[in-house]
Amino acid sequence: MEAQHEQTEMDGGLGTSRRCDPALLATGEEGGAADMDPRTVDGVVDPNPDGDPVGDPMERFNTDGRESTGRINLRKNIRMATWNVRTLHQAGKLSNVLREMERCDINVLGVAETHWTGSGFFTTTDREMVVYSGGETHRAGVAVILSQSAARSMLSYKAVSDRILLVRIMASPFSIYLIQVYAPTADAPDEEVERFYEQVQQLLQECPSQDIAMVMGDFNAKVGAVRLEDDVCGPYGLGTPNERRERLVEFCQDNGLFITNTAFKHHERRRYTWLSPGGRYRNQIDYILISKRWGKFVTNCRSYPGPDCGSDHNMVGANLRLKIKKCGRSKRRTSLNLEALESQTVRETYNIEVHNRFEALNLLQEERTPDEFSAAFTEAIKAAAKKVLGKAPRKPNHPWISQDTLDLIDERRKLKTERNTGSGELLYRDVDKQVQREARKDKARWLEEQCAEMEQGLGGNSSLRKSYSIIKKLRRGFQPKQRNIKSEDNRVLTDLQSILQRWKQYCEQLYKDNTPRSDPDDEQDTPSEEAGDAPFPEILESEVEHAIKRLPKNKAAGVDDLPGELLKTDNPAITKALCCLCNKILKTGEWPTDWVRSVFITIPKKTGTTDCSEHRTIALITHASKILLRILLKRMEGVADTEFAEEQMGFRKKVGTRDQIFNVRILMEKARESNVNLYMAFIDYKKAFDSVRHKTLWKVMERMGVSNYIVNSLRQLYRHQQAAVRVEDELSDWFEVTKGVRQGCLVSPICFNFYSEAVMRESAGELSWIGVNISGRTINNLRFADDIGLIATSPERLQELLDLVNTVSMEYSLEISTKKTKVMATTKQPTVLKIYCQGVLLEQVPIFKYLGAIIDESAGSSREISARLGAARTALSSLETIWKDRALQISTKLRVLKALVWPVVTYGCEAWTLHAKDTQKIQAFEMKCYRKLLRVSWTEHRTNNSVLEELGIQRTLLNMVKRRKLQYFGHVTRAQNISTHILQGKICGTRSRGRPRRRWGDDIKEWTGRSLAECTQRAKDREGWRKLVLKATMVPDPQDEDGTR
Known part of the structure; x- marks a missing residue:
């Protein structure tokens, strides 16, 4: 037993069969010289410890006729393995597997039976990359784990099912097309087995011809030790073939694959992959398959009984004469230690450094274009920050699993070789239970530490933001990353470059103005006055200072990678420089290149979606540009307040969603009380903000009285704006944006309101006599940005109003979604509405979710209260x-x-x-x-x-x-606004006899x-x-x- 124990320790790493680990020799942990002999397996001398191929099997395996002999340079070898771990849905199990992977020096590990749900990928605290594919329940599941050195070598992945996962890895001289599988068990229906092999077959047909195709995992099939007349197995299988062997061999023959762990001569202990309960039977059911064309790259393949994670399967590993290469991707952005700015001393040092660099550059005196000025400004600030603040300290890696638990895991691994005895099996199970129990305690202890840290923040003893970050993490749970999307022809794209190109194509098409121009004068977007000649009041330093203070903290930087915190240090030099730059832009009409560029981040609307249209795009713009945009916004607000109708409550001061929800409810309540029928249409536009035509927008803003210099400045910004999509720190090519208000821009909401106001003036404003009259004021629409509710007192008038709004909207390139637009009738008697839009009958609904609140046709609040409690x-x-x-x-x-x-x-x-x-x-x-x-x-x-x-x-x-x-x-x-008028006004009508329904104001009277x-x-x-x-x-x-x- 002692010899067996020592050999198990030595079998920990792949390739240790060739020579003993020098570290073990130095520490003297092995018992004696005899126990160190790598040829000894279970006390028996292995005549072929290196697993060298023997005879005819490898002549078929290496199809070019060459034999893989001689010692291999280990620096050019990669080690791949597959392991059925039985579950990763257990406290501490992933840490256990990662630890064994590191101990065995595995580059790529395929895992079967993860029991994880969903699919995606994530990076561990030690920077291993874990890609996984699961189902909706905690069963089956497969994963591929890439070591820290191989993590950036992943080219693409495709989660097919809870039994099949494809990962493509960049290697030299050829990339690896790896399929990790977990086949149905022997007692599964034949239909399920056939479906499994058909899905793997389809993946292999998509394999690039120059890639090395590999399929590995738990096949639940025994090829056996008997060599039959086929060219897919070597003579070194194990056990008696079962009924699933035939289907596996047929699959290998169809795809030119060879079962590598049957081709190398090893002791039986290095061939079995599964141990039955009690240790009575040893079978070989886990395999690594490789295309015969590339068989010469495999130098060894066998099972490894040493690694342990509480599973009844052994790891199966193979050495490949390849070298993993890192993908040629952009350099990661450097994170600065922004928290250091909280120190007054550091902040003063930083301000002095910035001032000195500005002086050295002669920034304010030399004549520069806005682009040159901005570049020099940005580089000076970033250089000063790098010198004074330095890089952000790497977050310490504190795995929640304790050292005591890790020691128990080591003890369990040492007991693994004694499982074939009765007492050994009981002892192993006892330690295994201790490991699980202690791992659960460790996780509970970690959660308590997280909650204690959160409590300190909520109590004012540390960062409140960090506390809510912990709450968010505990609340949301694990969130994997996902990147695969579909192409135009509905193919799933998996490699990063294709994904970036698809996002560029989709966004470029989305933000491209393809509207035909009927007006010849509309072809030229000519400013009313040239930007340089348009008179404008110069921007003051006090305006810049106020705008800088309004910059939010902890927001992602734009393409210039300049955090907003570096501007918010009460530095007069920065204020003067930005003031000078903003005035240059208004005077010349030229915006810096970085200021007109936006970086799009895509966020899926629902988990697992691969459709581009089911993603939201969030734009990141430079923080410095927000200073000028904030000032322009402030100067436009006066015009907006006088031009926007009170019915519009979106993106306006002192009003919000609660006010518009209140207006709708009180109108419905009063109309019902007065026996006046109300008919409403809740309009939903298709991508309203992304459909705004720029040339029309400028004309609308000029017509409504916005200063020419502001319109001309924004016109120049929009004329030259560009965007790119970021996926995993990689940027797509830049493309022009010619339609829609600018995402992430401070002035975009008010610009859209100008646009929307023009639409409603030409439509609802022309039919001002349609609507509900309350104390002499007729209201036919209530709006919150692009969420519009049309109101009429008869179906015919509602139809007339909707038709005109639809006609004018189309002229402004806004398209109403007939699928999402709904109609509602607030009447005492059931009413069937037949309202059409674009020839489509709109759906009538008894309830509608408006601005996050449920509007009920009965004008009550009970459904909304129940929904909120839910x-x-x-x-x-x-x-x-x-x-x-x-x-x-x-x-x-x-x-x-x-x-x-x-x-x-x-x-x-x-x-x-x-x-x-x-x-x-x-x-x-x-x-x-x-x-x-x-x-x-x-x-x-x-x-x-x-x-x-x-x-x-x-x-x-x-x-x-x-x-x-x-x-x-x-x-x-x-x-004293429209809400006041609705609350205090009356709708002409006749109240019904009897006790009236409870009204909104009755609560006020009762409580006071x-x-x-x-x-x-x-x-x-x-x-x-x-x-x-x-x-x-x-x-x-x-x-x-x-x-x-």
Whole structure:
């Protein structure tokens, strides 16, 4: 047994069969000279320890007739292996496998039975690349792990199913086309087995002719030790063939593959890959297959019983005479130590360095073009930051698995060779259970540490942002990366260059203006005045200083890779330089190249999608350009406030989504109370922001009174703008953007509002007599940016209004989506609407989600309240890790509850009309949250009062809703805008007999004990209304929403 133990240690790495590890000789861990002999296996001398091919089998294997002999330069060898680990869906299992992979010096490891769901790839803390493919349930699953040295060699991957994964790896002299598989078991239906082999067959047919095709994994087939008349197996198989052998051999013959671990002469201990429970049977069912054409590259292949992860399978490894190459990709962007700027001393040193570099460059005195000025400015700041701040320190790698658990894993591995004995098997299982138990404890301990760090931040002892980052990580769980997309002809693209080219093609087509020009004068985009001749008020340093302060922190940089934090250091030199540059741009009309370029980041709208249209694109622009854009925006706001109709509440000051939700609900409520029928159409445009025609936009802005110098400056920006798509730190080629407002640009929202305002003036404005009349004011539309609701009092008028809006929208290149546009009727009697758009009958819906809130045709709020509570339950469940942590203080859990769950409930609550049942639901949900915090089960039959007493608080959620609604009443009363008019106005009609339905204002009267007229008068006094709200909601301390400190 001792000899067996020592040999198992020596078998840890691939290739150690040739010579012993010098490190082991130096430490003297091996028992004696006899035990060191690499030819000894289980006490028996192996006559062929190197696994050299013998005789006829390799003559067929190496199709060119050459024999692979002699010692190989290990620096030009790569080691590939496959291993059925039985599961990776277990605490500590991946760390265990990665540790064995490193110990055995494996470059590429294929894994079967991961039991992971979904597909994608991620990088571990030690920078190994893990690519995986799973199903919807925790069964089957395959993965390929690339070592740190091989991680950047992955060219592409394709997740086919939970049994098949393709990974293409760059190597020299040829790339490797690797397919990792996990075949159905022997008792699986024949149809499932055939489907599996057909899918692998299809992948092999797509293999580039110059690539080395390899298929490896658990095939659940025994080729056996008997050599039959075929050319796919060598004489060194193991065991008796089973019924699945025939299908595997047939598959190999069809594709010219050879089973490499049957071609090398090894002891049986180095051939078996699976050990039956109790150690009675040893079978060979895991294989590495390679194309016969490339067989000469394989120098050795065998199983390795030494590595252990608690599986009943052995690792199967092969040495290949290849060299892995890193893909020729762009250099990673350098991260600066921006946190150092929090130190006053460092910040002053940085400011001095920037000033000195500006002086050395004579930046403000020399005549430079805006492009040259910007380049010199950027380089000077980055050089100063690199010198003073240095690189950001690499985050320390603190694996959550403890050293004690790793020691147990080593102990279990040493016991693996004794599993064939009764006592040895029991001892091995006992240690295996200890490993699993300790790994779970380690993970729980790590979670407690994360929660403690989060608690420090929430308590003000460290970074609040870091605390919420931890919460987000615990809440979202594991999020793999995905990059594969489909081409125009619906083929899945897997290699990075093809993906970059496809994204460029898609975005270029999306942002290209193909609209035919009917007006000959429209062909030339000529400014009303030349940019250099247009008079403009110069930009002041105070404007630049204000814009710099408004720059957000912790935002990704644009193409110049200049973080915004480097500008926010209260540095007069930076302020003067930017002021000079901005004035140069307005004077010359020339924008720096980096300032007109945007970098698109793609984000899938749903997990696993490969369709480009099902992705969102987020644009990154340079932070320095935001200074000028912020100033131009500020100068346009005055014109916007006078030109935009009150019905438009998108991207405007002092109004938001809650105001428009309130307007819709109150209009519907008042119309229903007065027996006036309302018919609404909720319009959805197809990519509205991306469809704006630039030339039309400039004409609209000039017509509405925007200063010529601002229009001309933006015209020059849009005329030269370019974009590229970033995928995994790689940029596509640059392309021009000729349509749509600029993504990520501060002035884009207001520009779109100008555009939308022109559409509505020419459509709804022309039919101003259509709509609902409330106290002498007719309202026929309510808008929030591109979310438009049309309102009429009859189906015919709604149709007329929609037709005109559609006609004008088409003239402005905005297309209404007939699939997403819905209509609704608010009537007491059931009504069937037949409203058409572009010849398509629009869908009539009883409820519609408008700006995140559910609008009900009955004008009630109960459905919306139920939906919000349902969303809050989901948010509550996503934080289960935090609620279960007994080490966290209750006060911390309450803060997390208020910060992340309560806002989900209260969104849009200002527009609710609360009934008794709604109040009960809110209170019941609140108590459910408190019980979850205390881990109180309903079976304990504890009263609500006892739960509240233990927490030391009172119920607050309903009071929070009341307080927000009362505060909003005061806000609307004092605002004197369209919301005030809707709230205080009346719709002409006849109320029905009997008790009226509960109205929005009834809540105000009930909670304050005053009439609406009294409340309206009282609300004009802000301080007096505030005291009344506090009294009505019984909140003793306005600084603490849960009544406790």
